[in-house]
Amino acid sequence: MEQRLPPELIHLIGEYCCQADACSFALTCRIMSRAVAPRLYRSILFDISPRSIAIQQPVQSVSGSSVSTTIVRTVAGVKQCLRVLAQHPELAALVLALDVRSNLQLSDHTLNLLFSTVFVNLASLKVLRWSACPELPIDLLALLPNSVNVEVLEVDLAVRPWQEYPALELPNLRSLTVRPFLRAEFLIWLSGVVANAPLLEDVWLCRYLDAKSAVGSSYAFVGLSDVASEDVLAIKQFFYGMPRWKLQRLGLLQVRVSAEEADELVRSFDLSELTNLALTGGDLSRLPQSSILTRLIVQGLPLQRLEIDWTASSALINEFLLCQSSLESLKIHVKECPQVFFTTISKLRNLKHLQVILQCKFSFADFEPLARCSKLETLAMPFSFESCTWTLASVLPNLRLIELNYSSEGTANGTPFPHPLSGLSGGGGGLVSSLLTVVHEDDLYPLQYAGILCDLRRHPRLEHVQIDHHLHTIKQGATDVEELRASRSV
Known part of the structure; x- marks a missing residue:
């Protein structure tokens, strides 16, 4: 039965169980299936921060496998979830990932005691992320019964005299994040x-x-x-x-x-x-x-990915770029001589991903050399370069993703542009498989892009368009987007 349950239902069951008492939780599991309970608690996210508005369905990677995450968004829910795990150590022993992002009051004796009780039974834990406030007491780490299993540890550690920190044996640890040092x-x-x-x-x-x-x-x-x-x-x-x-x-x-x-x-x-x-x-x-x-x-050095925003002479940076014949991903802050930079970039024959953040005056003619980047798949540009982006899109046959940003800081909305350092701990910035248009709430804005979307529909490979007109964006023009999505096999 477990295999037939959709992730959405598992998520809703988890939301209910974390608000119910332990008896109701046990009854729910008996009615549905004993196999459901372990799945609900394999990966747990405590996130009650004000920023978390939309209900999400994150997928936690544990040892190369995908595990649906049960999300708890209230303090009462956090306590109830911990009570269930404390009263059912066999469930706590099955938890693979615990992610705590909440503003929790660990001075609360009940909450502190619950965490201590649960940590003692986390025998299978592989991923622990604690980016909450206050910081994680180091005592909790010392309570893990089988730290040999831990592969990912990301914690905000409470400041203590360093002699009080326990010696941790983490032979399978692959990724460690500690704040603050x-x-x-x-x-x-x-x-x-x-x-x-x-x-x-x-x-x-x-x-x-x-x-x-x-x-x-x-x-x-x-x-x-x-x-x-x-x-x-x-x-x-x-x-x-x-x-x-x-x-x-x-x-x-x-x-x-x-x-x-x-x-x-x-x-x-x-x-x-x-x-x-x-x-x-x-x-x-x-x-x-x-x-x-x-x-x-x-x-x-034969780099594959590069991000550069350091103060330096344009001659030095250009000299550096000219040596990077194998470069595939480039994020660059252009502060002077844009035409010189883009002429240099056009010589990077293997370039697939380009993000440009302009910090100087420019003309549209400065960008014409980019038309020679025939392998380009991802293009992120300032919003002011909008019209020329559509022109570039028409001559770049392998383009799959376009992003226009109003902000000079580039991709502030978490879009899939691959960061030069992406790929850490199995992460990465892959291309999306669906089309999305994000526009501003101006009344005529969707109409303005209707013709452009129709033109882009004829592009052989384009899959994703994001337009960030201002810093605050909403989705609009759904009819145009649905029509474009329906016209493509993505």
């Missing part, structure tokens, strides 16, 4: 965890709890995000004494250190196999020619 002593403790996790691919360390990107990693990825000069010593101590990690992906994101300090941090890694590079928010213009970062740029 504050002191060198904490990183010394963390280095012991990393050293005993031979399968580890990603370590992310965020300086602040609200940081979206992160620092640190092992053989697959390292990124330095929102790093200040006072953090450099702690980070160096974290990497001190470890093997020289061979990186495939490197990110220097919004760093607030000097160019020399950034260069010193990069020296810790072997970049001979680097394929993905992101440089944002820093300054390369003051680096000496002998620096690691300068040599990284001018040596022309």
